[in-house]
Amino acid sequence: DQQVKQNSPSLSVQEGRISILNCDYTNSMFDYFLWYKKYPAEGPTFLISISSIKDKNEDGRFTVFLNKSAKHLSLHIVPSQPGDSAVYFCAASRGNTPLVFGKGTRLSVIA
Amino acid sequence: DTGVSQNPRHKITKRGQNVTFRCDPISEHNRLYWYRQTLGQGPEFLTYFQNEAQLEKSRLLSDRFSAERPKGSFSTLEIQRTEQGDSAMYLCASSLEVGFYGYTFGSGTRLTVV
Numbered sequence: 279d280q281q282v283k284q285n286s287p288s289l290s291v292q293e294g295r296i297s298i299l300n301c302d303y304t305n306s307m308f309d310y311f312l313w314y315k316k317y318p319a320e321g322p323t324f325l326i327s328i329s330s331i332k333d334k335n336e337d338g339r340f341t342v343f344l345n346k347s348a349k350h351l352s353l354h355i356v357p358s359q360p361g362d363s364a365v366y367f368c369a370a371s372r373g374n375t376p377l378v379f380g381k382g383t384r385l386s387v388i389a
Numbered sequence: 390d391t392g393v394s395q396n397p398r399h400k401i402t403k404r405g406q407n408v409t410f411r412c413d414p415i416s417e418h419n420r421l422y423w424y425r426q427t428l429g430q431g432p433e434f435l436t437y438f439q440n441e442a443q444l445e446k447s448r449l450l451s452d453r454f455s456a457e458r459p460k461g462s463f464s465t466l467e468i469q470r471t472e473q474g475d476s477a478m479y480l481c482a483s484s485l486e487v488g489f490y491g492y493t494f495g496s497g498t499r500l501t502v503v
Contacts, residue, residue, distance in 0.1 A: 284431075287429075314494075322494050324493070327489050367432070374486050375445075379424075381430055381431045382430075382431050
């Protein structure tokens with residue numbers, strides 16, 4: 279059973295516009311949600327996270343929104359840059375249990 | 390510290406052979422994780438250690454897989470009698486604790502079983 283779901287395998291956005299990546303989860307016990315970014319032939323790198331007691335966390339061009347009632351989170355990138363082109367993974371954890379990852383969304387930012 | 394180091398980066402082996410991968414975590418991190426990633430999938434949890442103790446193993450970790458972390462430092466993942474279905478990227482990560490900061494991944498070892 280997929281506890282963390284990223285239903286869009288890919289997304290294309292024009293440079294300078296907003297990219298919105300979505301993630302749904304099924305386990306209401308998750309208390310941390312994280313986004314990782316992955317370039318080819320590299321390991322995932324941590325991007326931004328949010329605690330379940332918050333509904334928004336912002337870091338520069340990246341903002342994560344959490345809607346607990348809908349069990350949904352999203353990552354907004356504004357403005358999108360060509361260097362943002364990568365695969366983005368949503369992940370979640372409960373306490374100190376190992377992270378559970380979604381299948382990823384490939385973002386392509388077109389110049 | 391240069392981050393999480395994994396060796397080798399690539400490994401090609403014949404079906405039925407044994408392979409061993411090594412992971413050197415960030416030195417102050419007490420937790421070490423192994424994940425596997427196949428094409429079109431996200432990283433899937435295999436096992437993790439807190440110091441030298443192996444605390445959890447996924448049902449994905451068949452009895453052909455074994456992992457160790459002697460003295461709570463580096464870790465090895467061994468696959469015995471490899472099968473073509475074992476072909477994947479094997480990712481190692483380390484952390485102090487999960488929570489808000491997640492963990493730091495290595496670049497992975499890509500295994501191809503022919």
